Each structure stands twice: as structure tokens, then as C-alpha cells.
Amino acid sequence: MNWRHWLMPGRRLRELGILGMNQRNADFILPYNARARYPLVDDKRRTKDLAAAAGIAVPPLYAVVEIEHQVEELETLLEPYPEFVIKPAHGAGGEGIWVVANTGSGRFRLASGEQVGFDELGYHISSILSGLYSLGGLPDCALIEYRVRFDPVFDAVSYQGGPDIRTIVFRGVPVMAMLRLPTRESGGKANLHQGAVGVGVDLRDGQTFSGVWRDKPLHLHPDTGNAVSRIQIPHWDEILSLTARCCDLVELGFVGVDIVIDRDAGPLMLEMNARPGLSIQLANKAGLLPRLNRLRRLQRVPPSISERVSLAKRIADATSELRTD
Amino acid sequence: MHSLHVKVLAVLLVAIGLSFCYYKVTRLGLPLLPTEDAEVWTVEARIEFKARTTIPVKVQLAIPKSPAGYTVVDENFVSSNYGLTTEDDGVHRTAMWTVRRTKGYQVLYYRIHLARDPMAVPAPPQLAPAPATVPELPEVLRPAAQALLDEAKSKSADVVSFSRELLTRFNDADPDANVSLLRQDLQTPHEWVRREIDLLAGGGVPARTIHLLMLRDGVRHGDLTPWIEVYDGHGWQPFNPRSGEAALPKDCVVWQVGEGPVLDVQGGRFVKVEYSVSRHTQDMAVVAEHRARQMGSRIMEFSLFSLPVQTQNVYRVLLLAPIGALLIVILRNVVGVNTFGTFMPVLIALAFRETKLQWGLILFTVVVALGLAIRFYLEYLKLLLVPRLAAVLTIVIMLMAVISLLTHKLGIDRGVSVALFPMVIMAMTIERMSLVWEEFGAREAIQQGFGSLTVAALAFLLMSDKLLGHLVFVFPELLLVILAAMLLLGRYTGYRLTELWRFRAALRG
Numbered sequence A: 001m002n003w004r005h006w007l008m009p010g011r012r013l014r015e016l017g018i019l020g021m022n023q024r025n026a027d028f029i030l031p032y033n034a035r036a037r038y039p040l041v042d043d044k045r046r047t048k049d050l051a052a053a054a055g056i057a058v059p060p061l062y063a064v065v066e067i068e069h070q071v072e073e074l075e076t077l078l079e080p081y082p083e084f085v086i087k088p089a090h091g092a093g094g095e096g097i098w099v100v101a102n103t104g105s106g107r108f109r110l111a112s113g114e115q116v117g118f119d120e121l122g123y124h125i126s127s128i129l130s131g132l133y134s135l136g137g138l139p140d141c142a143l144i145e146y147r148v149r150f151d152p153v154f155d156a157v158s159y160q161g162g163p164d165i166r167t168i169v170f171r172g173v174p175v176m177a178m179l180r181l182p183t184r185e186s187g188g189k190a191n192l193h194q195g196a197v198g199v200g201v202d203l204r205d206g207q208t209f210s211g212v213w214r215d216k217p218l219h220l221h222p223d224t225g226n227a228v229s230r231i232q233i234p235h236w237d238e239i240l241s242l243t244a245r246c247c248d249l250v251e252l253g254f255v256g257v258d259i260v261i262d263r264d265a266g267p268l269m270l271e272m273n274a275r276p277g278l279s280i281q282l283a284n285k286a287g288l289l290p291r292l293n294r295l296r297r298l299q300r301v302p303p304s305i306s307e308r309v310s311l312a313k314r315i316a317d318a319t320s321e322l323r324t325d
Numbered sequence B: 001m002h003s004l005h006v007k008v009l010a011v012l013l014v015a016i017g018l019s020f021c022y023y024k025v026t027r028l029g030l031p032l033l034p035t036e037d038a039e040v041w042t043v044e045a046r047i048e049f050k051a052r053t054t055i056p057v058k059v060q061l062a063i064p065k066s067p068a069g070y071t072v073v074d075e076n077f078v079s080s081n082y083g084l085t086t087e088d089d090g091v092h093r094t095a096m097w098t099v100r101r102t103k104g105y106q107v108l109y110y111r112i113h114l115a116r117d118p119m120a121v122p123a124p125p126q127l128a129p130a131p132a133t134v135p136e137l138p139e140v141l142r143p144a145a146q147a148l149l150d151e152a153k154s155k156s157a158d159v160v161s162f163s164r165e166l167l168t169r170f171n172d173a174d175p176d177a178n179v180s181l182l183r184q185d186l187q188t189p190h191e192w193v194r195r196e197i198d199l200l201a202g203g204g205v206p207a208r209t210i211h212l213l214m215l216r217d218g219v220r221h222g223d224l225t226p227w228i229e230v231y232d233g234h235g236w237q238p239f240n241p242r243s244g245e246a247a248l249p250k251d252c253v254v255w256q257v258g259e260g261p262v263l264d265v266q267g268g269r270f271v272k273v274e275y276s277v278s279r280h281t282q283d284m285a286v287v288a289e290h291r292a293r294q295m296g297s298r299i300m301e302f303s304l305f306s307l308p309v310q311t312q313n314v315y316r317v318l319l320l321a322p323i324g325a326l327l328i329v330i331l332r333n334v335v336g337v338n339t340f341g342t343f344m345p346v347l348i349a350l351a352f353r354e355t356k357l358q359w360g361l362i363l364f365t366v367v368v369a370l371g372l373a374i375r376f377y378l379e380y381l382k383l384l385l386v387p388r389l390a391a392v393l394t395i396v397i398m399l400m401a402v403i404s405l406l407t408h409k410l411g412i413d414r415g416v417s418v419a420l421f422p423m424v425i426m427a428m429t430i431e432r433m434s435l436v437w438e439e440f441g442a443r444e445a446i447q448q449g450f451g452s453l454t455v456a457a458l459a460f461l462l463m464s465d466k467l468l469g470h471l472v473f474v475f476p477e478l479l480l481v482i483l484a485a486m487l488l489l490g491r492y493t494g495y496r497l498t499e500l501w502r503f504r505a506a507l508r509g
Helices: A005-009 A010-016 A021-032 A035-042 A042-055 A069-079 A118-129 A154-157 A237-249 A281-285 A289-297 A305-318 B001-024 B140-152 B159-170 B176-183 B189-202 B284-294 B309-318 B321-335 B345-354 B358-381 B385-409 B411-419 B423-463 B466-474 B477-489 B497-502 B504-509
Strands: A059-063 A084-087 A098-104 A106-111 A142-145 A164-170 A173-181 A199-203 A208-215 A217-218 A254-262 A266-275 B037-051 B059-060 B070-078 B083-088 B093-101 B104-116 B207-214 B221-222 B225-231 B238-239 B252-257 B261-267 B266-284
Touching: A005 B093, A010 B497, A021 A254, A035 A042, A035 A237, A035 A266, A042 A142, A042 A237, A059 A069, A059 A118, A059 A237, A069 A118, A069 B385, A084 A118, A098 A118, A098 A173, A098 A199, A118 A142, A164 A237, A164 A289, A173 A281, A173 A289, A199 A281, A237 A254, A237 A266, A237 A305, A266 B261, A281 B504, A289 A305, A289 B423, B001 B477, B037 B059, B037 B261, B037 B284, B059 B104, B059 B266, B070 B284, B093 B176, B093 B252, B140 B176, B140 B189, B140 B497, B159 B176, B159 B189, B159 B225, B159 B238, B176 B189, B189 B207, B207 B221, B207 B266, B261 B266, B266 B284, B309 B466, B321 B345, B321 B423, B321 B466, B321 B497, B345 B358, B345 B411, B345 B423, B358 B385, B358 B423, B385 B411, B385 B423, B423 B466, B423 B497, B466 B477, B497 B504
Parallel strands: none
Antiparallel strands: A059 A142, A084 A098, A084 A142, A098 A106, A164 A173, A164 A254, A173 A199, A199 A208, A208 A217, A254 A266, B037 B104, B037 B266, B059 B093, B059 B261, B070 B104, B083 B093, B207 B225, B207 B252, B221 B266, B225 B238
């Protein structure tokens, strides 16, 4: 270990090409993400509609609860679905998402194992409607949608909830991806700041390598004890082109696209984020800046999806010398 | 591109802010430091007379005209039902009170507040006098005067040294026969000065009387002191009529120049004028303000000092908020501290101004802790968001009232000022803290709460700094400099300090 790294940590981070919060906001989000496009990603319902219209696979929407009154009809509304997910349309950080299984006779089981009745579900939906989970506390609506049945490939490394793949896409080109694995601590949620494990994904072939948990490197899943590296993510090229298409869809220059893999339906786009987090760099043991800067220098990004996917792989190839298996 | 634009703008703002500030300090003499106090003298002339009932009353009082070395901070005339006019002929200034019909004893006041000011504008050069007319001294005195003049003339080279020589001899403690003769019929100081002027005129030197008011603290029934001024061909030189020393006394004001009477009352008897003097200190900024206004500075038209005092006090506090905001910007974007609500700590810090730090921290902690406890109970009731927030707000206000009452009963005055806490901010803090508590655990919530409180304490310490408070109020243009700093930080793309810790795993690689 070089003592100079500790004396001047800022310079060392710069050398590694780590993107900081200030630079993310000032150099990428502000110039590349037009404010007017934010509602498209902040409102999950609009994202879903937009994606469905463009033929991008998303978890099917069962129902939308928009007004308090509808909470009373919850019983008939939920009747046909043995399993479903309740989430706020304007949620952030995975908050307010309940994964529910109907156990019959008005009882439901949450992903955490907790048993609830209609009362609790209704109160939760009311909280969503009143804006408890939405940005800025604005009134919101609750989405009830298909519960993804996760591809068994990640069963060995996830605890309850569902793993997803977060890809950062810049100017329509995927630049970095990570697999997010829920843990007991994260309560089945796949958000890193809630305690999920982030695992770096090699953009070239979709293989995972070193992970990170609570800002520290990690090799074995904290709950299941299985290695998180060397997992081959299925449908990898399809996922990459999916993320590129999603980026075009919302016309945002710098987005995080979250994709889940359904056992039957394959990759589904779950949601997008116009302010993607930076922990992905820790999971990948690589900074975003070298890749972003290459793309920033490009006069013109190829319009075809397949060209962009191969460009993404070339850039990853040229900047992945830090990868250590 | 954006960065360059921002930098240019910032430089421009700093330049404007600092140059205004520089102008105010160097030209208008506004003090940079808050501790500077100016010496202010309050001089009052009290005129008393008994009015004749038959004729209109007209009172003329000579008053000082821009006294050298002092700034007139304020000047007022107390004259109930009299008409008042002031005249200024370039050398003399007079106040004239007139009334057509009045009776009984009359009292008029003229009051002037003077601040010592080395930078005060010097009086304009005065016109050369007419050649001295040789006065008619009584026959018996002429030889003595001539002898004295000859003696003084033989021992001097020019007007100034001649005058000094003559006056020194005339005031000799052990006078010779000539001087004794010249002095023997003089009774009042005025006659003394009159005789000296006559002698100087006899020697061909133009001289005149001026009336000085000595500034001595606590003088009650003072009078003016006559002094001599001699024209040396370029300007008037003051001489002490009692010693021949060529100077004005320390701490004095030239009240009147020339021979005319200081006070002239028509239609009055038993006329009397008395002067009283007192000294006190006043904030230098206020004095400088008055001076600048006298200089007719346009900038001062837009000074905060021209607002009513109450509004001034509001701005004294408000202008500090940007400093707190800058601190928040630095702590959030350069250090990376998270607080409940962006500017919550600034508002809490403003409330601390009243409660003071120690009590502020205690009261804040008590209110938030009690509020949180009740909030957890509300959670159990499963209330909707807005009604719940309203309930928390109401509870916060009730808590504040209860704390005020309790501390008042216990005789802790500081506790009463809990009422100044921004209650909406408190309610939101409690709400957000309880959410963080539920979602991320007690540790995270207490950590963030403690962080917010630390930032508030820092902001308070910064904002209660006397120097900063003085600077932003007297030089509000310095806010442009703060604005420039904020703009620059708005384009700061370096790492936050906390990110160095967050990405420590990368450093290890």
C-alpha cells in the first residue's frame, strides 16, 4: 500500500477515475439530464407506460390506486392475484415497496415473513397516497403489479427479496453494471445504502466479480455464505441492449436502469433513475470517469443499439485493467 | 464553458463588492471593526429672556459653521411657537427665532451633537480682510502702545512672530510699566482681547476676535471664550490671547467668527445665554453614516442605516443568514455532512441567537426528544401524512408553551425564549427523524440529529460573531462576495471529504 494514497486521498481517487457526488451532479446530471424529462423516470407509472408502448418488457401492472376511496375496494382489487407488489409511483431508494403473497382468508404474507391483513395493506397504500415515500412529500399513487419470480441463477446469493441489475447508461451507451443482492439487513431490498450487496459485473461477458457490502469489499454473501463472484448473468447481451433502449426512451443522458430477470419472461425493466448512485464504482473496483470521459469526447454516438452495445464492450475492455479476479 | 462563465461572474461580483466596501472605508470612513467608538459631544446653548409684550420678538444667535475637526452628527432647535430660520453667509451662521407676540420668560435651546473626526472636511479658505484700520487709543495710552509695538517689532521677523511677541509681552506675568498701563483699565476677557486687537492693528496687522466653546465634559453654565486670529497674508492664524501661544486649544469649537454679538435679542430684557457640554460615546458606524450623508454621498442614500431602527434590527439578523447558508454549502458539498432539511440548521441557529448556545441546545434536544416520543405513539395510530404532520406541529407548539411556563416558574429566563424556535422546522425535523429512525434504525437517526445540531451550533457561532455581523450590516455589498463564493462552490466538482472515506475500499486497491 502506498502511503501517499492516504496522505492525498483526493488525488488517488482522481487517478482511479472515481466519480464524486459533486462532479456527478455538476458535470453529468445537470448538463445531460433535461429537467423536463425527470417526470418520465420519477413516475414509475409513466416509465412503465412508455416502455410498454415501445415494446420493452416490464412487470405487468395489475392496478393503480389513485384515491383514498379505492382503498375500500382493495379486497376485490387484489382478489385475482395470489402474489403482487405494492409500490409508490414516485418512490425513491426502494422505500415503500411491499412484496405480498396472498395466504387466503384475508391474510397476506410480506417478503419479510410478517403476516398482515387488509387493514395494514390499506394503511400502507394510504401512506403512499399521502406522499410519505414520494420525493418532496407530494401526493402519490400506489402501483400494484406483477411479482417477479426471479431466475434461480441468483438463489444461492440472495436473501428473500429479489436481486436486480443496475446499469449506468451514458449517452445511450451502457458504461458500468452491477448486480444488487438483497441481504437480511436490507430487508429484501436491493438498495446498497439499505444494506444490499453490490457485485461488479464485467460488461464484456456478464460475469460477476468482486462484491462490496457496506462500502467494504466482500467475496461471500453475508447471509447465504456463497461466493458472489463468477456468476454468469443470463441474457447478458439482451440486458445491455435493453438498457440502451431504455435510455433512448426517456431521452436522459445519464441514467441508471434497473433490470430484473424473470424465470419465465426473461429480463424486465423495473425502473430508471435519473440520479444513479455511485457505489457501483466500489462494486466494480473501477471509476466511472475514464469510461464517461471517452463517451464525452465522442462527437456522435452510433444510433444503432447493437453498435452501442459493442462500443460499451470496447470501452469496458479498454478501461478494465483494474479488474482482479 | 459554464465554469468559465461562473468564474467571470464570481470575479465580477467580488470586484463590485470589495470596491464598494473599499470606497466606504477609505472615503466615507466607515469602520471595518465593530469595536470602534466615536467621541460625541453634545453642546447646548440655552437662551433665556423676558419678552416685552409690546413689540415682536426677534432672537439672533450665532451658531457654529462646520467646525474643523468635528462632524455634526445632529443639530436641533427647540423653539416651541417661534418661527425659525438659519442663515449662512459663508463665514457666519446664525439662527433666527421670531415671534410676533409673546409674554413672560422665554427659553430657547440650540443643541448640536459633534463627533471628533480627524477626516472632517476643512473649512473653506476665508477671504482676506480689509487693511487694518488704526484705532484711536486714548491719548494717555498712545506712547505706551507705541513703545510696546516698537519693542515687539524689533524682536520679530514676520506677522506671526510679531503677533506672538506682542501678545507674550502683553500677557507677561511681571509686566513692565507700559504693559501695566495698557492693561489697567481692562476688566472682562472681551475687553482684554479688544485691546490686543487694537494694538495689533496699530502694528499694521489685521486681527479679529473669534469665540470658542471649550469642550469640557459636564460644563453646565459655561460661556464662550474669546480668542484672537491674525491674518498672516495667507490665512487666519489663531492665538491664545492670554499667552500668545499660536494655536487653538485642544477640544474646542469655533462658535462665532468676527466682532458681531453672539446673541442679539430684540424685544426682550434680562437676556442670558448659557452653554452646557457633555460627552458620550457612540457607535462609529452611526457617526460615519452622518458624515457620509453630509458629504452628499449617493451610496449612503441606499444604506441600511436609513431604515427605521426596528427594520434595521430585522436586517441585522437577516443579513447573517447568507453566512449560515454558505457554511451549509461548504459542509454539504465540500465536507459531505447530512442534515435534516437543507437550511434547518441555519434557522435553528437564528433561534439560538435569543436562547444562547447552551440553552438552545438543551431546549432543542428536549423539544425534539419529547416530540419524537409522541410521534412514535402517533405512528401506532396509523394517521395519514398531513393530519399527522399537523398533529406533530400542534404538539411541538404545546411542548414549547409548557417548557416556557415551567422554566418561567423555575425562574430560568432563558428557557422562556424557546418560543422563538421555528416550530414548523421543528415539526418537520421530528417527522423526518422518526422516518429515518424507522427505516435506518435509531443509530442513524441520532447520528443525523446530532449532525444537524452540530451544524446548527457551528452556524450559530459563526453568525453570532460580532465582526461578521458588523461587516454585513455596514457593508451589505459584502454579500456579493458571499454570493460569488456560493456560485464558485456551485461548480465545485471535487470530492467531498466524506467520499474519501466512502471510497476508501478503492484506495486500498
